[in-house]
Amino acid sequence: xxxxxxxxxxxxxxxxxxxxxxxxxxxxxxxxxxxxxxxxxxxxxxxxxxxxxxxxxxxxxxxxxxxxxxxxxxxxxxxxxxxxxxxxxxxxxxxxxxxxxxxxxxxxxxxxxxxxxxxxxxxxxxxxxxxxxxxxxxxxxxxxxxxxxxxxxxxxxxxxxxxxxxxxxxxxxxxxxxxxxxxxxxxxxxxxxxxxxxxxxxxxxxxxxxxxxxxxxxxxxxxxxxxxxxxxxxxxxxxxxxxxxxxxxxxxxxxxxxxxxxxxxxxxxxxxxxxxxxxxxxxxxxxxxxxxxxxxxxxxxxxxxxxxxxxxxxxxxxxxxxxxxxxxxxxxxxxxxxxxxxxxxxxxxxxxxxxxxxxxxxxxxxxxxxxxxxxxxxxxxxxxxxxxxxxxxxxx
Amino acid sequence: xxxxxxxxxxxxxxxxxxxxxxxxxxxxxxxxxxxxxxxxxxxxxxxxxxxxxxxxxxxxxxxxxxxxxxxxxxxxxxxxxxxxxxxxxxxxxxxxxxxxxxxxxxxxxxxxxxxxxxxxxxxxxxxxxxxxxxxxxxxxxxxxxxxxxxxxxxxxxxxxxxxxxxxxxxxxxxxxxxxxxxxxxxxxxxxxxxxxxxxxxxxxxxxxxxxxxxxxxxxxxxxxxxxxxxxxxxxxxxxxxxxxxxxxxxxxxxxxxxxxxxxxxxxxxxxxxxxxxxxxxxxxxxxxxxxxxxxxxxxxxxxxxxxxxxxxxxxxx
Numbered sequence: 024x025x026x027x028x029x030x031x032x033x034x035x036x037x038x039x040x041x042x043x044x045x046x047x048x049x050x051x052x053x054x055x056x057x058x059x060x061x062x063x064x065x066x067x068x069x070x071x072x073x074x075x076x077x078x079x080x081x082x083x084x085x086x087x088x089x090x091x092x093x094x095x096x097x098x099x100x101x102x103x104x105x106x107x108x109x110x111x112x113x114x115x116x117x118x119x120x121x122x123x124x125x126x127x128x129x130x131x132x133x134x135x136x137x138x139x140x141x142x143x144x145x146x147x148x149x150x151x152x153x154x155x156x157x158x159x160x161x162x163x164x165x166x167x168x169x170x171x172x173x174x175x176x177x178x179x180x181x182x183x184x185x186x187x188x189x190x191x192x193x194x195x196x197x198x199x200x201x202x203x204x205x206x207x208x209x210x211x212x213x214x215x216x217x218x219x220x221x222x223x224x225x226x227x228x229x230x231x232x233x234x235x236x237x238x239x240x241x242x243x244x245x246x247x248x249x250x251x252x253x254x255x256x257x258x259x260x261x262x263x264x265x266x267x268x269x270x271x272x273x274x275x276x277x278x279x280x281x282x283x284x285x286x287x288x289x290x291x292x293x294x295x296x297x298x299x300x301x302x303x304x305x306x307x308x309x310x311x312x313x314x315x316x317x318x319x320x321x322x323x324x325x326x327x328x329x330x331x332x333x334x335x336x337x338x339x340x341x342x343x344x345x346x347x348x349x350x351x352x353x354x355x356x357x358x359x360x361x362x363x364x365x366x367x368x369x370x371x372x373x374x375x376x377x378x379x380x381x382x383x384x385x386x387x388x389x390x391x392x393x394x395x396x397x398x399x400x401x402x403x404x405x406x407x408x409x410x411x412x413x414x415x416x417x418x419x
Numbered sequence: 420x421x422x423x424x425x426x427x428x429x430x431x432x433x434x435x436x437x438x439x440x441x442x443x444x445x446x447x448x449x450x451x452x453x454x455x456x457x458x459x460x461x462x463x464x465x466x467x468x469x470x471x472x473x474x475x476x477x478x479x480x481x482x483x484x485x486x487x488x489x490x491x492x493x494x495x496x497x498x499x500x501x502x503x504x505x506x507x508x509x510x511x512x513x514x515x516x517x518x519x520x521x522x523x524x525x526x527x528x529x530x531x532x533x534x535x536x537x538x539x540x541x542x543x544x545x546x547x548x549x550x551x552x553x554x555x556x557x558x559x560x561x562x563x564x565x566x567x568x569x570x571x572x573x574x575x576x577x578x579x580x581x582x583x584x585x586x587x588x589x590x591x592x593x594x595x596x597x598x599x600x601x602x603x604x605x606x607x608x609x610x611x612x613x614x615x616x617x618x619x620x621x622x623x624x625x626x627x628x629x630x631x632x633x634x635x636x637x638x639x640x641x642x643x644x645x646x647x648x649x650x651x652x653x654x655x656x657x658x659x660x661x662x663x664x665x666x667x668x669x670x671x672x673x674x675x676x677x678x679x680x681x682x683x684x685x686x687x688x689x690x691x692x693x694x695x696x697x698x699x700x701x702x703x704x705x706x707x708x709x710x711x712x713x714x715x716x717x718x719x720x721x722x723x724x725x726x727x728x729x730x731x732x733x734x735x736x
Contacts, residue, residue: 049526053515060514257510260474261527262500416495418476419437 042270046263050271054245058275067240072233072283076290079229083353087173091119093137095128097145106143106159109185115177132164139163139174155193215384226295227379228352230287234310235317235346235372236339238280242321243328243338245272246414250329259416269411273318280314291383300386308389309382312399313375316406317342320371323410345370352376374398425488427452427579427610428473432482435468442468444633445482450612450626452578455605457624458614459723465633466614467507470581473612474504487579500528503572503580507587511568513557517548520556520571528575542570545600562593569600573609580604582613586620598623618720627719629726636730637722645717649687649725651675653717654695657683658702658709667705678724685721686712 058064094107110116119137122128128140142160144150150157161178165171216223246268249255258268288306291297321338328334348354349363350372356364367373374395381387389396428450435443443465450456458466471477473486475495484491487501511520521539530538543549546566548559556564565585573580582601586594598620601611605625613624621627622641629637629644637644658664661679668677668684673692677684686698693701695712702709 043529045529046527049523052526053512053519053523056519057512057514252513253506253508253510254512256476256506256508257504258527260476260499260502260504260506261524262496262529263527264496416476416499417478418471419478 042264042266047267047271047274050263050268051274054272055275057248058279064241064244067237067244068279068283071237071240072287075233075236076229076287079232080226080290080295083225083229087170087177088115089117090115090139090170090174090177091137092116093120093122093128093131093140094118095122095125095140095142098143098147100148102148102151103143106147106185107141110141110178110181113177113181113184115174115181128162132162135164137164138167138170139178151189151193155190155197222295223297223384224380225353226291226297227383228350228376230284230291231313231372231375231379232346232350232352233287234280234284234313234375235342235350237283238276238314238317239321239324239338239342240335241276241279242273242318243325243334244331245276245322246325247329247331247334251331256418259418263416265414265416266411268414269322269407273315273322276318276321277311277314280318281311284310284314297383299383301382302386302388305388305392306382309375309378309392309396309399312396312403313371313378316371316399316402319403319406319410323406323413326410326413346372349373350376368398371399371402374402426450426485427454428484428486428612430469430473430482430484433469433472433479433484434481435465435472435477436480441633443472446630446635448628448635448638450610452610453605453608455601455611455613455623455625457621457627458612458630459616459618459621459627460614460630461727462616464630466630467583469630470504470583470612470614474502474581475499476504487577500575501577501579503569503575503577505565505568505572505580505582505585507583509564509568511556511564511571514555516553516555517543517546517559517567518552520567521574524571525574530574538574538576542567542574546570547596561589562596565589565593565597566600569597573604578609580609580611580613582611584614584616586615586617594620618718618723621719629723631727631730632734634730636726641719644722645719649717649722651687651689652695653715653721654686654688654698654712655680655683655715656686656698656702656709656712658699658707660707663705664702664707664709667702667707671701676725676728678721680720685715685724687721687725 058068092110094110096103096107107118111118116139120131122131122140128142131137132140140162142162144158144160147157147159159182161175163171163174246255249258288310292299320341324338324341325334328337346352349356349359349367349370351367352372356367356373359367377395378387378392378399381392385391426449428448430446430448433443433446433448434441446465446469448456458470460466468477472479473484473491475486475491475498478492486498489497489501491498512523515523518539521542522535525535525538543552546563546569548554548563548567551559551563556567559567569582569585586597589597594617601613602623605611613620615621624641626638626640627644628635656664661682661684664684665677665679668674668686671693673688673690673694674686675689676687679685688695695714698712699709
């Protein structure tokens with residue numbers, strides 16, 4: 024201290040607030056250190072994607088499997104037992120109980136021990152043998168109409184299969200033609216998701232939802248934290264420019280976002296085994312674009328709401344509800360009423376849901392995704408413009 | 420530009436209103452390069468608002484100000500490049516280490532890499548933090564934090580420093596060290612405007628600006644203020660009970676002011692009323708026991724009591 028020399032003042036070059044990469048990087052580096060040492064930010068950055076991937080990835084499924092099915096086999100013959108077995112063998116139903124009376128069927132449905140009950144009449148085999156046909160009753164608990172609808176579809180499929188076999192057997196026994204050819208045969212071919220796995224459709228959407236939630240949460244804290252701790256007043260007393268603050272703060276979260284995106288996408292591909300048919304470049308470009316939108320929205324909220332708690336709540340509110348309801352990741356947008364469909368155009372994750380699904384399942388490239396990509400670009404431009412303008416280097 | 424000629428800080432008619440509340444009312448102030456000016460006044464008088472306007476953090480409602488030769492409104496970023504600012508609340512990053520904070524502010528102020536090492540060492544030595552470069556700032560005690568904050572605020576060698584109550588909440592020994600640093604900087608021709616509510620600190624300043632109820636009510640060196648501003652003879656008067664004595668003297672002829680200081684009263688006598696020798700008898704007649712009145716030199720505190728009281732009376736009138 025004794026021999027310190029006061030160095031002459033350095034005169035910053037004059038000129039209109041030119042962007043300084045050095046200042047930008049100083050902010051970015053500081054931000055990384057802060058996140059690294061803040062358990063709350065670290066948890067949002069690293070644990071939230073993992074937890075949501077597990078909860079949404081497993082929790083949201085439109086497939087209906089192992090529908091509990093009771094069987095009231097009034098005949099109990101070899102044929103009737105074989106029929107009951109076929110329902111279980113197809114994988115859609117799980118035999119939950121064999122029942123002995125109509126009363127037992129009612130009770131089982133009341134207790135929700137089963138959703139469906141197959142009732143095989145006492146003269147099942149006899150009617151098949153004599154007339155070549157017999158009714159088979161399945162009773163469904165339709166409180167969940169959607170599940171019931173799908174279960175009825177499955178049941179019809181199973182019954183059609185059984186019916187064909189029995190018909191062939193009957194024809195062989197009675198010397199008729201082996202099969203009766205229909206006039207028109209429907210031969211359905213399903214593209215892009217041959218197994219009709221709803222998981223293939225939902226998981227890419229889940230990735231988009233997670234990135235939208237996590238991204239906005241991350242940046243929603245970054246400016247409000249500095250206002251709360253009083254460091255912002257110091258920062259804005261320096262020649263730093265609003266653009267440097269924004270870019271310097273978004274940069275580290277962009278890297279974290281890319282890390283989270285890589286984690287979620289790898290989990291989608293390898294853990295949830297969603298086929299990936301697209302190209303990596305398209306995936307990278309669109310993911311980066313989406314992250315910019317998401318992070319800039321969190322930043323905008325953080326600038327506007329000066330408390331960490333408030334900013335985090337607002338970020339949750341403006342991302343969670345629109346994203347889960349209107350992004351189309353579970354509820355199909357096409358089926359919504361026109362005003363809601365129009366509203367969903369505002370919900371930026373819908374574009375990324377569309378993009379991810381197309382890249383994963385259809386192998387679409389940028390050219391095929393021009394609509395949703397332009398949607399994201401427009402969003403990015405508007406949000407960055409608003410965010411850039413929102414930050415003022417004044418206290419009033 | 421700021422060099423040589425002209426004041427380092429110049430405010431003319433500087434005013435700031437928040438809605439209907441006037442926080443700073445037509446403040447005029449000129450500070451010469453290398454001067455240390457103490458900004459004194461009660462809480463809420465407008466000290467912080469003034470410092471924030473001069474630091475380009477608040478936009479004045481009226482009037483204008485130049486700092487280091489730059490207009491605080493039109494050339495705000497030039498002002499910011501030429502000042503060091505310490506806000507009232509501690510404002511370094513607690514989760515960063517001493518060295519990381521210094522590196523951050525050096526980056527923000529664009530300190531040339533060639534100069535950074537020397538200035539970093541200077542700041543660490545100044546704060547007395549040698550060997551603690553890797554300590555998290557949140558673990559430092561108040562005095563070290565304040566000196567480090569000062570070190571960060573001068574990394575770019577600003578010609579002007581604005582310090583808003585830098586020593587509040589800091590123990591006396593650390594305050595003394597801090598003021599040594601201020602004078603060392605002033606010796607290097609750094610201009611410093613520092614607000615404080617410690618009267619003893621006011622004595623360390625070249626000049627004192629007293630602000631009360633949004634107005635600048637006095638400006639001058641401590642000596643000048645002590646001599647000039649009272650306009651009468653100041654006496655110390657041991658007496659008891661103090662409350663009764665105070666009440667009795669309020670309306671006594673020739674008593675301009677009376678205020679309690681510790682176990683005695685300080686009484687300011689104007690010409691043409693009671694004399695110093697009359698006071699004990701005057702009080703004894705009113706049931707107060709009193710010793711002899713003794714003339715004393717006014718402390719700055721006496722001056723402030725006098726000025727603020729006068730200003731309040733004027734404001735009521």
